[in-house]
Amino acid sequence: xxxxxxxxxxxxxxxxxxxxxxxxxxxxxxxxxxxxxxxxxxxxxxxxxxxxxxxxxxxxxxxxxxxxxxxxxxxxxxxxxxxxxxxxxxxxxxxxxxxxxxxxxxxxxxxxxxxx
Amino acid sequence: xxxxxxxxxxxxxxxxxxxxxxxxxxxxxxxxxxxxxxxxxxxxxxxxxxxxxxxxxxxxxxxxxxxxxxxxxxxxxxxxxxxxxxxxxxxxxxxxxxxxxxxxxxxxxxx
Numbered sequence: 001x002x003x004x005x006x007x008x009x010x011x012x013x014x015x016x017x018x019x020x021x022x023x024x025x026x027x028x029x030x031x032x033x034x035x036x037x038x039x040x041x042x043x044x045x046x047x048x049x050x051x052x053x054x055x056x057x058x059x060x061x062x063x064x065x066x067x068x069x070x071x072x073x074x075x076x077x078x079x080x081x082x083x084x085x086x087x088x089x090x091x092x093x094x095x096x097x098x099x100x101x102x103x104x105x106x107x108x109x110x111x112x113x114x115x116x
Numbered sequence: 117x118x119x120x121x122x123x124x125x126x127x128x129x130x131x132x133x134x135x136x137x138x139x140x141x142x143x144x145x146x147x148x149x150x151x152x153x154x155x156x157x158x159x160x161x162x163x164x165x166x167x168x169x170x171x172x173x174x175x176x177x178x179x180x181x182x183x184x185x186x187x188x189x190x191x192x193x194x195x196x197x198x199x200x201x202x203x204x205x206x207x208x209x210x211x212x213x214x215x216x217x218x219x220x221x222x223x224x225x226x227x
Contacts, residue, residue: 006158034216036218043206043221044206046217092216094214103149103174104214104216108156108158
């Protein structure tokens with residue numbers, strides 16, 4: 001089974017600060033990588049995804065993530081956070097092997113709180 | 117837009133009751149999933165289905181069963197609800213690019 005680690009359980013920032021949320025996974029082969037976000041009271045929605053090609057992917061609301069294969073990492077970044085970015089963020093991985101029928105493996109989530 | 121709907125946003129049941137959670141998707145996706153979400157534990161996969169009448173256990177299937185009689189509908193069943201099944205339950209369906217689309221969730225409280 002795959003494992004996905006999100007290093008920070010809770011991150012607190014002031015508005016305009018830069019954000020980086022860590023995500024590491026255990027599988028060494030071909031992967032599909034995702035970041036999902038859950039705003040307070042809302043359902044999980046896709047922030048960005050990586051399937052292949054340029055390892056720097058851009059998502060909605062100014063977020064980006066970089067896939068570094070040698071480090072098994074897919075860290076999420078945003079240069080300047082806003083109060084509206086307060087949410088829980090989940091990293092997810094699908095591996096090409098040992099991953100039955102498209103199931104994703106999720107990290108435990110990082111709660112981001114942004115103070116105005 | 118893909119739409120995944122769940123029958124209830126909030127549900128309160130008593131220990132020992134049989135509980136049905138319903139999920140419907142409108143995009144003809146073959147794969148559907150049930151997760152539970154608990155603080156600090158992220159999303160844990162309970163069951164998934166890759167076609168009508170097909171199902172596979174996820175990581176925490178104990179105490180749950182599922183039903184997929186029609187492609188668009190995937191039901192989660194708690195045969196005899198217990199207090200440790202108090203949780204947020206999320207349904208998802210998956211497209212051919214492996215992106216999963218989530219419903220709004222059902223917050224179940226078992227008293």
